[in-house]
Structure formats: structure tokens, C-alpha cells
Amino acid sequence: MIRGLIFDLDGVIVSTEKNHFLSWKKIASSLGVVFTEKENESLKGINRRDSLNIILELANIRLSEVKINHLLNKKNELYKYSLRNLNKLDILDGVEDLLLEAKNKNILLAIGSSSKNASFILEKLKLTNYFNVIIDGTMVTKHKPSPEVFEKAANFMNLSPKECIVFEDSASGVSAAKEGGFKVIGVGNENIKLIADVYLNSMKEFNLSDYESVV
Ligand SMILES: [Mg+2]
16 A cells, blocks of 8 residues: 655756756866766766766866865855746646645655755745655765665655655666665656656656555
8 A cells, every 4th residue: 555655856846957967067167077968867866975076087086175065065056046936837747736636645745855955945846835754865874876765754754665656767766766665656767767667757647546556
């Protein structure tokens, strides 16, 4: 029986991938790195620090801890500034209908995101009140593909992984969910079609009633 839904944020509820991409692109070009959608693919679902490490590897340079922290802050400033006009219209198709339907059926709702800005983004989208639990990048010690973020979300809901469905758009997130024993639905990223249990082009293709009686 499905009693809880756990959502990744970026790429599932809202698409801020472009904002991340353009912010990283600025950081990368300041380091002399050519940064295209191709390089960006390896950053999806990866936390800020590890993302910068990937870019530094591409640049083949090593920086002091001070300089690294400066770049991490700079990237976050660029990113948050780019989100200043984020609003309800940016919620991806089908998401709010699903949240509402689940809420009405007493299914618990959680966020399991690597983002340290998850609460900021949910406030902007006016979705905060739907969620029983919000686990973000500030609350975990191990990032995706570690299942910690999803395990924490399930624990806070008092549910076992088998009672939850995870929605993910990144390969690291799908691996994290599978490692934790969750059923995982891949959304909107053809690269995860083969690794997710079920794949959907968009959240609006998800039909909650298909899963309600699944034991
Ligand atoms: Mg994502």
C-alpha cells in the first residue's frame, strides 16, 4: 500500500535546471572552462560542492579552500538572483493536481532534495503547506546517490521504503532511491528511462489511482 510520496525538487516539481546551468556556466567561464549542456549533465542531482569539484577537474586546476568557498557562494548568489521571479506558474504540469489529490486521500508528502534552497523555492511556488516533511541538502551528511535523503524523509513520515514512491529526474537520485529500497518513478529525463522502475515524460502522466491498491 502506498502511504507516502517523496519528491525530488529540481526537475520534478519545478525546472530550475536552466538557472543552475547558467549560474555554473558563469562560474566555469570565469575559470576558463567551456561548459555546455553536455558537461552540465554530470552535475544533475549533485550537490554544490561536488559540482564545483567536477568543474575544477574539467579546468584541471586546484584552488584554496577560501577560493572554493568564494566560488560556491558566488554560484549560489547567481542562482538565487535568477530565481527572484519564480512563482506558481513555474510549477511543472500535473504536480499541484497530484499534491492535492494525495492530500485529499491522506497520503503523506515529502521533499527529498539535495538543494540547500529547497525551502526558499517551495515558498516562492507557494507549495510549502502541502508537505509533511522537507528534507534538503542542509539536513543530510551523505548526498545522492546515497539513499540518506529519502530514508530520512520516510523515517519522518513513519513509513517504510516499501510504502513510498520516489519521483526523480536524475541518475544519482534514481540510484539513491533504488539503493534505499524505494519504488522510483523517473520523470522527464530520457537518460534515466532504463534505470527507473517506471518512466514518465511528465508528472501529468502519473495516475495515483494505479498505485493505491498496490501491496
Ligand atoms: Mg532533480
